[in-house]
Amino acid sequence: MAQIIIKNLRKEFGDFTAVRESSFTIEDGEFFMLLGPSGCGKTTTLRMIAGLELPTSGEIYLDGEEISQRPPSQRDIAFVFQMFALYPHMNVRKNLSYPLVSQGMARAAVKAKVEEVAGILGITDILNKPVGGLSGGDRQRVALGRAIVRDPKAFMMDEPLGALDAEFREHMSEELRALHDRMGATTVYVTHDQLEAMQMGDKIVVMNNAVVEQFGTPQEIYDKPASMFVADFIGSPSMNFLRFDGSVAKGAQTVDLNGQPMTVPRQIDGASGKLVFGVRPEHVRLSDAGAYRGEVLATEYLGTTQIITLETPDGDLKARVPAGQMATVGEKIGLDFRPDTITLFDETSGRALRSELNEGVLAHG
Amino acid sequence: MSSFSVTEPSQRSKWFAGTLVILYALITMVPLAWIMLTGFKTPPDSISYPPKVFFEPSLEGYVNLFTTRTRIGQEALDALPPPDTWYEEIVRERDMVIAGPSKFGERFLNSVIIGFGSTFLSIVLGTLAAYAFSRFKIPLADDLLFFILSTRMMPPIAVAIPIFLMYRQLGLSDTHLGMILLYTAVNISLAVWLLKGFIDEIPREYEEAALIDGYTRFQAFYKVVLPQAATGIASTAIFCLIFAWNEYAFAVLLTSGTAQTAPPFIPTIIGVGGLDWPAVAAGATIFLLPVMIFTVALRKHLLRGITFGAVRK
Numbered sequence: 079m080a081q082i083i084i085k086n087l088r089k090e091f092g093d094f095t096a097v098r099e100s101s102f103t104i105e106d107g108e109f110f111m112l113l114g115p116s117g118c119g120k121t122t123t124l125r126m127i128a129g130l131e132l133p134t135s136g137e138i139y140l141d142g143e144e145i146s147q148r149p150p151s152q153r154d155i156a157f158v159f160q161m162f163a164l165y166p167h168m169n170v171r172k173n174l175s176y177p178l179v180s181q182g183m184a185r186a187a188v189k190a191k192v193e194e195v196a197g198i199l200g201i202t203d204i205l206n207k208p209v210g211g212l213s214g215g216d217r218q219r220v221a222l223g224r225a226i227v228r229d230p231k232a233f234m235m236d237e238p239l240g241a242l243d244a245e246f247r248e249h250m251s252e253e254l255r256a257l258h259d260r261m262g263a264t265t266v267y268v269t270h271d272q273l274e275a276m277q278m279g280d281k282i283v284v285m286n287n288a289v290v291e292q293f294g295t296p297q298e299i300y301d302k303p304a305s306m307f308v309a310d311f312i313g314s315p316s317m318n319f320l321r322f323d324g325s326v327a328k329g330a331q332t333v334d335l336n337g338q339p340m341t342v343p344r345q346i347d348g349a350s351g352k353l354v355f356g357v358r359p360e361h362v363r364l365s366d367a368g369a370y371r372g373e374v375l376a377t378e379y380l381g382t383t384q385i386i387t388l389e390t391p392d393g394d395l396k397a398r399v400p401a402g403q404m405a406t407v408g409e410k411i412g413l414d415f416r417p418d419t420i421t422l423f424d425e426t427s428g429r430a431l432r433s434e435l436n437e438g439v440l441a442h443g
Numbered sequence: 444m445s446s447f448s449v450t451e452p453s454q455r456s457k458w459f460a461g462t463l464v465i466l467y468a469l470i471t472m473v474p475l476a477w478i479m480l481t482g483f484k485t486p487p488d489s490i491s492y493p494p495k496v497f498f499e500p501s502l503e504g505y506v507n508l509f510t511t512r513t514r515i516g517q518e519a520l521d522a523l524p525p526p527d528t529w530y531e532e533i534v535r536e537r538d539m540v541i542a543g544p545s546k547f548g549e550r551f552l553n554s555v556i557i558g559f560g561s562t563f564l565s566i567v568l569g570t571l572a573a574y575a576f577s578r579f580k581i582p583l584a585d586d587l588l589f590f591i592l593s594t595r596m597m598p599p600i601a602v603a604i605p606i607f608l609m610y611r612q613l614g615l616s617d618t619h620l621g622m623i624l625l626y627t628a629v630n631i632s633l634a635v636w637l638l639k640g641f642i643d644e645i646p647r648e649y650e651e652a653a654l655i656d657g658y659t660r661f662q663a664f665y666k667v668v669l670p671q672a673a674t675g676i677a678s679t680a681i682f683c684l685i686f687a688w689n690e691y692a693f694a695v696l697l698t699s700g701t702a703q704t705a706p707p708f709i710p711t712i713i714g715v716g717g718l719d720w721p722a723v724a725a726g727a728t729i730f731l732l733p734v735m736i737f738t739v740a741l742r743k744h745l746l747r748g749i750t751f752g753a754v755r756k
Contacts, residue, residue, distance in 0.1 A: 130651050150654045157655040163648035167670040180657035224656070 080141040080231040080264050081106045082127060087136035087146075089122050096122040098288040099136070104232075104266060104281070109258050111279035112268045115311070118285040120268045121236055127266060128157045128234045140231060151180075156225035158235040162217045164209040170196075170220050171205045177228045195227045198257070214242050218250055222257065232264040239274065251278055272312050276300065284308045294439055302436035303421060306428045309356050315385060317356045320392035321425060325350030333422065336391040338370045341417035343435035353431075354423040355392070359385065361416040362397035364405065368412030374405050388413070475731075481724035489720040503537075504721025506530045508547050508712065508729075512539040547726060550708040555733065556619055557704055558688040561626035565683045566676055568627070569634025570642075574664060576635070577642040578650075588639070591632045599629050600692045610697055617698045625697070626687040633686075634679050641675025642668065677744035681737065688734050705730050 082104040089097040097119040104110045112120040125131040127138055129150030138146040145153050156177075164173050171192060178188045196202045199219045204212065209220060218238065225233055238254070239247045255278050258265050269275050275282050276296045284291045284299060284307075292304040303309035309317035324334055328348040332339040335355055342355075364386075372388030372395060379401060386397045386405050390413070397413070405411065422431040430436055452460070481489050483500040512534050523540070526532040534541050572591075576584055606625070607616075615621030645668060653663035669676075695707040709726040712719050 128655060130654065149659075150651075151657045151659065155655070157652065159648045159652060161646060161648055163646065163652040165649060165652070165667060176653075177656035180662075224652070228657075 081139075082232060082264060082266070083137075083139040084123070084127070085137040085139070087123065087126060087138065088134045089119070089126060089131060090134045095288050097126070097133075100283075100285070100290045102283050102290060102293045104264060106264055107262045108264055108280045109255065109278060110264070110266045111275040111282040112266060112285065113272060113275040113279075113282050113311075114270065114285035114291075116270055119288040120270075120283075120285045123285070124234050124236055124266060124268045127232075128155050129153050130157070154231045156228070156230040156233050158221050158225050158233065158238045160237040160240045162221040162241070164217060164220055164224070166209060169206055169208050170201065170212070173209060173220055174205075174223050174227050177224060181228065191227060195223045198226070198260075199223050215246055215250060218242060222254070226257075226261065226263075230263070232266065235265065235267045237269055238267070240269075254278070272314070276312070284311060286311070292439075298439050301419065302430075302439045303356070304430050304436070304439065306354060306356070306423045306425075306430075309421065309423070309430075313358060315359050315396045315398070317358050317421075318362070318393075318395045319423070320355040320357070320390060320395065322353055322355060322392050323351070324353055326353070326422060326431065335370060340370070340415060340420070342420040342422060343418055343433040345422070346432040346434065346437060349422075349424055349431050352425040354425050356421040356423055356430075357395075357415045358419060359396045359398040361419040362395065362399075363414040363416070364397065364399055364403060364411050365414040366412050368414040370413050371410050372413055374407050374409045374411060376407060377405055478724045479728050482721055482728045484721050484724075486719060486721055489724070501533070501721075502530070503533050504719070504725040506533050507719050507722040508725045509545055510534070511542045511545050512537075513542045514539050545712075546703075546708065547705070547712075550703055550705045551729065553619065553698075553702055554688060554704040554706070554730070557622040557626065557702065558684055558733075560619070560623040561630060561687045562680055562683040564623060564627040565630040565634045566638075566680050569631055569638050569679065570669070570672065570676060572631075572635045573638035573642050574668065576639050578647065588636070591635050594628070594632050603693065603696055606693070607696055617700055617702045619702045622694070622698065622702055622704070625693060626683075626690060630683040630686055634683060637679045637682070638672065638675055641672050641679075645671045674744045677741040681741055684737060685734055 084100055084102050084104075087097055087100045088095070100119075100123060112123060114120045122131060126133045126146070129145070129148060129152075133146050136146065137144050140153065140155070150157075165176065168176070174192045174195060175188050178191060183191070192205070193202065196205055199222060201216060201219050201223060204216055204220075209217065212220065218241075221238070239250050242250055251274060267275075267278065279296055281294065282296055282299050283293045286307045292299055292308045294302075299308060300312055303312065303317065306319065310319075320335060322333075322335055326333050326342075326345050326349055328345065330345050330348070331343075332341055333353070333355065334340075340355065370390070372390040374386060375389050375394070376387045378385040378387075382401055383398050384401045384403070384405075386399060388395050388397065388411065395413075399405075418435065421436065422433065423429065424431060480496075482504045483502070484495070484498055485501045485503050488495050488498045488501075489504075510530070515538070517538070520535065520538060520540075523535075526535050531541060575581060576588060581587065610616045610621055610625075613621075615624070649667045649671065650660075650663040653667045654660065658666065689706065690704075691706045694704045698704060698707065705726065709723055709730065710718075712722045712726060
């Protein structure tokens with residue numbers, strides 16, 4: 079059980095920078111998600127924590143101890159690989175025993191511990207089978223078992239559900255979360271699937287292009303995105319961006335969008351130039367009273383809700399509205415945005431402008 | 444099964460393929476069978492014309508292979524007590540007595556030491572080098588690999604003279620160590636390239652899992668990578684052994700006594716009145732055995748080795 083602090087971590091492979099000055103803290107017992115598109119540096123970060131890569135610079139503290147240059151065997155961190163990486167020439171029992179044998183644990187103790195873990199994971203009946211013939215789910219359980227068997231300080235998981243089919247994935251993700259809650263061990267989990275991250279994580283780090291974009295709880299990340307990248311990456315459909323040229327004054331509570339004043343959370347800093355008005359689809363309401371209007375381009379029926387795509391003077395926009403609401407293609411509809419959810423971005427830097435909505439959250443980034 | 448199938452060959456094409464394979468097997472096996480048969484002929488039978496396919500088997504060739512004999516006069520022969528052993532009897536029939544054992548045993552042992560020794564060394568060095576090339580970022584790795592391969596771009600015998608002189612200077616001529624080093628040097632490029640291919644196919648995650656599980660890099664290598672590479676190691680070992688075992692030119696050039704291997708020795712088995720063909724054939728037959736046994740023992744690995752990488756899992 080441990081707290082992990084990442085400080086100014088950097089990794090270069092030749093000319094390529096995989097991770098650029100990342101800093102964040104993983105609290106003891108947290109289920110922590112490293113989220114980002116492929117190639118963003120999340121797996122490299124995970125591998126540096128585990129010791130499979132050595133950082134170019136920066137520090138990693140595990141329970142207050144600096145471990146960034148130690149070999150993996152001296153870190154007491156377990157790792158679950160995407161492709162499971164079960165030792166193919168050993169059966170399940172041997173796979174589970176292997177980490178214990180390396181510590182020189184007595185044979186009887188190893189046996190007892192393996193049985194205990196197998197019991198937790200429900201794989202007692204396959205202990206003596208070779209790993210070759212196991213189903214994906216059983217392999218996943220064995221891989222987890224190999225990780226938890228030696229009670230490590232923390233677990234690293236590199237897209238552990240990536241190799242499973244969609245149906246089974248959901249089941250395993252619940253199982254995984256339940257296992258975590260039961261053991262309470264610090265877990266760092268890499269995924270590119272924003273839904274998985276939102277569902278399972280206590281905290282999320284969103285990475286892009288070797289940089290930590292934002293770090294916070296799923297709610298913070300979703301409601302108060304620190305950058306256009308985060309706003310776009312999280313949520314489906316993602317946040318709408320209405321681009322406009324204009325300015326906001328310090329302390330302002332409205333911005334002019336195509337001549338219409340829109341209420342926004344009180345801005346802390348002023349800005350001008352190319353700005354972006356960000357609103358989530360579910361915070362768009364269709365209202366005949368709205369002075370800001372858009373033309374319906376398409377509707378997408380989803381059962382309880384529907385997604386309506388509209389063309390507005392500032393770009394296309396998607397709205398998630400109750401399925402019963404009528405909208406026909408070609409119709410011009412007035413739009414209304416929930417004012418307290420709006421985030422303004424500076425388009426050039428891609429960063430969110432500070433407002434009373436996201437104040438405090440951005441300080442992490 | 445339907446009467447027509449895309450994947451299952453028809454009965455006729457199966458017959459055709461079978462016949463072709465049997466024909467090919469016959470063509471390659473007839474000389475081998477002939478050698479083996481010749482080993483059981485008497486010297487006159489072995490050179491009779493037309494060649495005898497049916498003959499009375501004799502162990503004379505094998506006896507001659509393992510012994511040296513002297514011809515003695517009829518009187519001296521009559522004076523001797525009757526032979527105690529079956530092989531002495533065979534020799535007496537030719538008016539000779541056994542003078543002592545031949546050098547074949549020693550030469551054969553030399554072949555075993557040098558052949559298996561160099562194979563072992565090639566595999567050990569080759570596996571370590573291949574692992575390093577496969578897993579670590581080595582500066583100029585591609586150039587180094589090409590350099591290693593380039594040692595095979597001319598026939599080894601092209602450097603026979605420099606090697607001969609070098610070995611004489613270093614005192615390696617006609618020594619086991621010298622021959623082992625030479626065959627290892629020739630085989631190592633093959634070993635590195637073959638094994639690198641095999642090790643490249645083993646996912647790194649296995650070793651990384653072992654590192655995480657508390658093992659050192661070297662423990663991870665021999666406990667996790669080596670068992671995975673067993674197939675590749677076995678097939679590479681067969682190729683290395685076959686080369687070292689059959690090598691003739693350098694053996695003739697660099698060995699004459701202590702470290703002489705069987706290939707240069709066998710053709711020198713001279714009988715009375717010319718080459719002793721049955722003895723030569725017997726020597727060749729015995730010489731074939733170790734490689735045959737080795738290959739048969741590892742044949743599952745070999746088959747898998749040859750087709751390795753053809754199909755991605």
